[in-house]
Amino acid sequence: MKTASVLDRSRQGFGGAAVFDPEFPDVAGTEWFPADEVRTAPIGLPELSELEVVRHFTGLSHGVHGVDSGPYPLGSCTMKYNPKRNDALARLDGFARAHPRQPADTLQGLWDLSLDLQRFIAELTGMDAVSLQPAAGAHGELAGLLIMRKYFAERGEPRRIILIPDSAHGTNPASAAMVGYECKIIPTTPDGLMDLAAMDRLLDRNVAGLMLTNPSTLGLFEENITRIGQRVHDQGALLYYDGANLNALMGIVRPGDMGFDLVHINVHKTLSTPHGGGGPGAGPVGVKAFLEPYLPVPVIRRVAGRAVPDHDRPSTIGKIKTHFGHTEVLVKAYCYVLTVGALGLKTATENAVLNANYLQAKLADLLPPVFHERCMHECLLSGGTLKVSPFDFVKRLIDFGVHPPTLVGAGCVHFAKQYEAAMLIEPTETESLPSLDSMIEKFRKVAREAAVAPYMIETAPHTTAVAKIIKDQAAYISLLEATTP
Amino acid sequence: MSESIGAGYDVHRPEDRELMLEAIGLASIDELFAKIPRDLRLQRLMDLPPPLSEWELDRHVRALASANATTLTHLSLLGGGAYDHHVPAVVSDIASRGEFLTSYTPYQPEMSQGMLRVLHDFQLLLGRLLGLPRANSSVYDGATALAEAAWMACSIRQVPRIAVAETIWPEWRAVLDTYMDGRGVTIHPVAADPDSGLVAPESLERTLARTPMAALVVQTPNMFGVVESIRPLAAICKAHGALTNVSCYPMLLGLVQSPGEQGADIATCEAQSLGLWLNAGGPYLGVIATRDEYELFLPGRIVGECDDLKGEPALALVKEQREQHVSRDKATSHICSNQALMALRAVVYLSTVGEGGFRRLSRLNAQKAHYLCDRLCSLPGVALAKSGRFFNEFLLSLPGDAASVLRSLRDERIFGGIDFAGLDPRYRHHLLVAVTETRSKGELDRIVAAFARALSAAPRVDAGGDRA
Numbered sequence: 023m024k025t026a027s028v029l030d031r032s033r034q035g036f037g038g039a040a041v042f043d044p045e046f047p048d049v050a051g052t053e054w055f056p057a058d059e060v061r062t063a064p065i066g067l068p069e070l071s072e073l074e075v076v077r078h079f080t081g082l083s084h085g086v087h088g089v090d091s092g093p094y095p096l097g098s099c100t101m102k103y104n105p106k107r108n109d110a111l112a113r114l115d116g117f118a119r120a121h122p123r124q125p126a127d128t129l130q131g132l133w134d135l136s137l138d139l140q141r142f143i144a145e146l147t148g149m150d151a152v153s154l155q156p157a158a159g160a161h162g163e164l165a166g167l168l169i170m171r172k173y174f175a176e177r178g179e180p181r182r183i184i185l186i187p188d189s190a191h192g193t194n195p196a197s198a199a200m201v202g203y204e205c206k207i208i209p210t211t212p213d214g215l216m217d218l219a220a221m222d223r224l225l226d227r228n229v230a231g232l233m234l235t236n237p238s239t240l241g242l243f244e245e246n247i248t249r250i251g252q253r254v255h256d257q258g259a260l261l262y263y264d265g266a267n268l269n270a271l272m273g274i275v276r277p278g279d280m281g282f283d284l285v286h287i288n289v290h291k292t293l294s295t296p297h298g299g300g301g302p303g304a305g306p307v308g309v310k311a312f313l314e315p316y317l318p319v320p321v322i323r324r325v326a327g328r329a330v331p332d333h334d335r336p337s338t339i340g341k342i343k344t345h346f347g348h349t350e351v352l353v354k355a356y357c358y359v360l361t362v363g364a365l366g367l368k369t370a371t372e373n374a375v376l377n378a379n380y381l382q383a384k385l386a387d388l389l390p391p392v393f394h395e396r397c398m399h400e401c402l403l404s405g406g407t408l409k410v411s412p413f414d415f416v417k418r419l420i421d422f423g424v425h426p427p428t429l430v431g432a433g434c435v436h437f438a439k440q441y442e443a444a445m446l447i448e449p450t451e452t453e454s455l456p457s458l459d460s461m462i463e464k465f466r467k468v469a470r471e472a473a474v475a476p477y478m479i480e481t482a483p484h485t486t487a488v489a490k491i492i493k494d495q496a497a498y499i500s501l502l503e504a505t506t507p
Numbered sequence: 508m509s510e511s512i513g514a515g516y517d518v519h520r521p522e523d524r525e526l527m528l529e530a531i532g533l534a535s536i537d538e539l540f541a542k543i544p545r546d547l548r549l550q551r552l553m554d555l556p557p558p559l560s561e562w563e564l565d566r567h568v569r570a571l572a573s574a575n576a577t578t579l580t581h582l583s584l585l586g587g588g589a590y591d592h593h594v595p596a597v598v599s600d601i602a603s604r605g606e607f608l609t610s611y612t613p614y615q616p617e618m619s620q621g622m623l624r625v626l627h628d629f630q631l632l633l634g635r636l637l638g639l640p641r642a643n644s645s646v647y648d649g650a651t652a653l654a655e656a657a658w659m660a661c662s663i664r665q666v667p668r669i670a671v672a673e674t675i676w677p678e679w680r681a682v683l684d685t686y687m688d689g690r691g692v693t694i695h696p697v698a699a700d701p702d703s704g705l706v707a708p709e710s711l712e713r714t715l716a717r718t719p720m721a722a723l724v725v726q727t728p729n730m731f732g733v734v735e736s737i738r739p740l741a742a743i744c745k746a747h748g749a750l751t752n753v754s755c756y757p758m759l760l761g762l763v764q765s766p767g768e769q770g771a772d773i774a775t776c777e778a779q780s781l782g783l784w785l786n787a788g789g790p791y792l793g794v795i796a797t798r799d800e801y802e803l804f805l806p807g808r809i810v811g812e813c814d815d816l817k818g819e820p821a822l823a824l825v826k827e828q829r830e831q832h833v834s835r836d837k838a839t840s841h842i843c844s845n846q847a848l849m850a851l852r853a854v855v856y857l858s859t860v861g862e863g864g865f866r867r868l869s870r871l872n873a874q875k876a877h878y879l880c881d882r883l884c885s886l887p888g889v890a891l892a893k894s895g896r897f898f899n900e901f902l903l904s905l906p907g908d909a910a911s912v913l914r915s916l917r918d919e920r921i922f923g924g925i926d927f928a929g930l931d932p933r934y935r936h937h938l939l940v941a942v943t944e945t946r947s948k949g950e951l952d953r954i955v956a957a958f959a960r961a962l963s964a965a966p967r968v969d970a971g972g973d974r975a
């Protein structure tokens with residue numbers, strides 16, 4: 023059954039909440055604006071009582087699956103537990119009710135927190151300086167690429183090309199295009215790694231940088247990273263780290279130690295902040311010392327023992343958004359790091375990788391791993407031997423309370439054509455063994471059902487408000503072909 | 508779970524780990540990371556503070572929070588794109604429901620109909636507010652909305668040039684510069700009339716006559732707080748084949764005709780005022796709306812109607828060919844994660860205050876701001892700096908140094924506004940003052956008295972003045 027719009031519940035003429043101030047009796051808009059500019063036609067906003075509003079949205083929430091509702095193994099999205107204490111603390115008046123244009127010295131708590139969080143993220147990534155401003159991962163990429171461009175501009179090197187593996191997330195090439203770079207795509211070898219020979223062919227002094235996700239969105243660690251870094255640096259180019267999968271490496275190995283010059287992290291993945299049905303996230307960008315002058319303004323620095331925002335930075339890339347960043351989100355990330363500490367972060371990573379490998383091992387007979395090896399924090403399994411399409415298969419999981427994993431066209435990563443039947447499963451570090459076993463059993467149950475009652479699967483889900491929605495898969499895949507080199 | 512330091516959110520018992528390793532066929536956790544070259548690995552624990560218990564964390568973070576002043580500890584007249592409006596309790600309550608809060612982008616529409624409905628209503632309601640039928644389901648903030656919309660206009664018209672009113676809030680203009688620079692778009696300034704503060708039609712006419720432009724980008728209220736008349740500007744743009752691209756403050760739109768009604772082709776706004784806390788600057792909420800024919804140029808997610816397998820109506824993310832996960836470097840934008848939960852807040856906000864409440868709120872903002880403005884302008888030497896109409900924010904010229912007036916006000920726990928010299932050095936004794944519905948008459952009167960004291964203490968500027 024179709025969900026209702028709040029407008030369906032509106033009763034025209036009801037008006038809405040009582041808004042009044044007896045000391046300011048109402049007057050007509052023509053008091054301030056000429057009659058032909060005053061808005062007279064109805065806007066068409068809903069008109070409900072407060073109870074009707076509460077019931078409407080409470081009702082809508084019942085049809086939404088969150089991490090709070092059940093497992094959410096959506097590959098590359100790291101849908102792990104979002105600790106409630108972090109939400110509670112981010113709501114404190116001292117953050118929520120502070121105005122960004124207050125005199126800087128009345129926001130000392132914000133600067134102190136920001137400076138510490140910058141330091142935590144620098145330590146986590148092995149970088150020297152961090153800006154917390156970017157609004158999300160893609161925005162961190164934009165900041166990073168602008169930094170890259172400014173660095174080369176100041177050196178008088180008009181480099182125009184960014185290299186990107188074909189498994190890269192769509193935001194990588196899209197951000198590069200926004201900065202005016204041309205993208206050249208590096209294919210993936212049959213064993214799932216970036217093709218080094220292809221990289222060598224593309225690499226020259228016109229290349230500004232290589233953007234790499236490590237582990238990749240195929241769930242594999244890029245073992246050749248040292249060589250990749252050397253060759254990129256030999257050409258004077260820079261190595262960019264897309265940190266969406268950093269929860270696989272915390273406390274084990276740091277991008278900075280792997281040779282990366284710039285990184286962004288997705289705090290809404292790695293550092294546990296909730297994704298809110300699509301956002302807001304935050305995408306802090308970290309750089310090695312030689313790139314620090316280019317960070318977006320303001321940069322939070324310690325001056326004479328005090329944390330302060332510094333706007334006066336001649337080489338900065340400028341402003342990428344208003345104010346300082348997603349404070350409310352960053353407070354949550356800060357709380358997370360302080361709760362778990364260095365050992366806790368490392369444990370989270372170990373659990374993430376352990377859980378993914380456990381799932382992979384337990385499902386291997388039904389869904390063989392695409393690459394016959396151990397995975398990192400997520401596994402890429404093939405649905406090619408199933409009796410039903412992987413698309414139908416995962417829809418049936420919904421009936422058992424499990425969010426489908428990432429597939430082509432249904433998730434946030436990009437698969438090259440050859441992995442069309444694959445599913446990327448990231449159980450995340452916060453699923454316990456009983457929860458994993460129950461999830462595994464549900465996968466197996468659906469696979470068994472596929473053999474005997476494929477119809478049940480092809481028409482799934484059966485328990486949701488609406489039946490299966492087929493977005494134009496064929497059109498999607500042909501588009502994908504057109505955009506895959 | 509062991510009691511070891513740093514257990515954090517650990518979920519496994521030692522025996523669970525052993526069982527799992529055995530299932531994988533490994534002897535130790537370390538072997539899981541065998542592919543990572545040893546010489547790259549961190550040989551120590553990261554240098555981070557020791558973990559805190561929940562009560563220690565609570566105390567620590569509360570101490571940080573209370574080291575910030577707020578609009579509760581001080582009477583605030585601050586604006587400049589972020590406003591201290593009331594947020595009904597209903598909004599935060601609904602927005603903290605775990606189903607909404609802890610879900611991802613609705614990639615699986617069957618298990619996200621509720622969120623999709625909210626986002627679809629967001630598009631509908633913001634479209635109505637802005638007077639243009641096709642809205643996206645959010646971008647990062649008002650400034651990136653303005654910048655993305657400028658690029659949209661360039662793509663629609665296939666012209667890499669935009670005319671930009673020089674009265675756009677400077678921080679937003681800086682974001683626009685950053686975004687346009689990479690795309691190779693040049694920015695051509697359109698001047699404002701120095702007395703009224705309004706965009707000067709002659710200047711627009713001249714800029715558009717010189718070279719074809721994709722669009723005029725204009726903001727209302729502008730950096731002086733002056734409300735632009737969009738209709739005549741849109742007419743000039745139309746005559747020159749340029750689009751009219753308006754960034755506006757949504758609270759104004761309960762009172763003044765929408766950009767769409769006034770002829771705009773693209774409208775954007777910072778919707779922080781629709782049920783979002785000030786949050787010390789973010790997260791906020793950008794949105795872009797446009798005409799039907801330009802919908803495929805919008806950046807970001809769009810929720811639309813579709814049929815399910817039974818032919819029943821449902822909702823899903825649609826028109827994805829515009830987006831980065833499909834079109835990659837040809838996408839209209841790179842945006843992926845957006846501000847969905849903030850969009851939800853805006854929908855709950857608009858539903859709670861309703862048509863009547865929203866319109867009344869708009870008038871109340873104007874009413875209170877004009878009350879304060881009149882009272883302040885009755886103080887000796889204080890005057891409105893621009894003659895154009897304003898809504899709830901206005902620029903005053905003072906007889907004394909703005910910074911020292913602000914300092915005296917602060918001693919009385921008042922944030923008296925924004926020192927305009929920080930935005931434009933030509934305005935050496937000017938203050939930008941914003942008032943919302945939340946200021947009571949008593950507070951406004953107290954503020955006037957405090958201004959009188961502050962002005963008498965401030966060093967005076969000479970009578971010849973340096974009025975810009």
Ligand SMILES: Cc1ncc(COP(=O)(O)O)c(C=O)c1O
Binds near residue numbers: 161191239303435
């Ligand atoms: C590998 C990768 N890169 C980049 C992004 C983009 O991050 P965001 O959605 O925060 O902009 C994502 C998230 O979907 C991702 O998985």
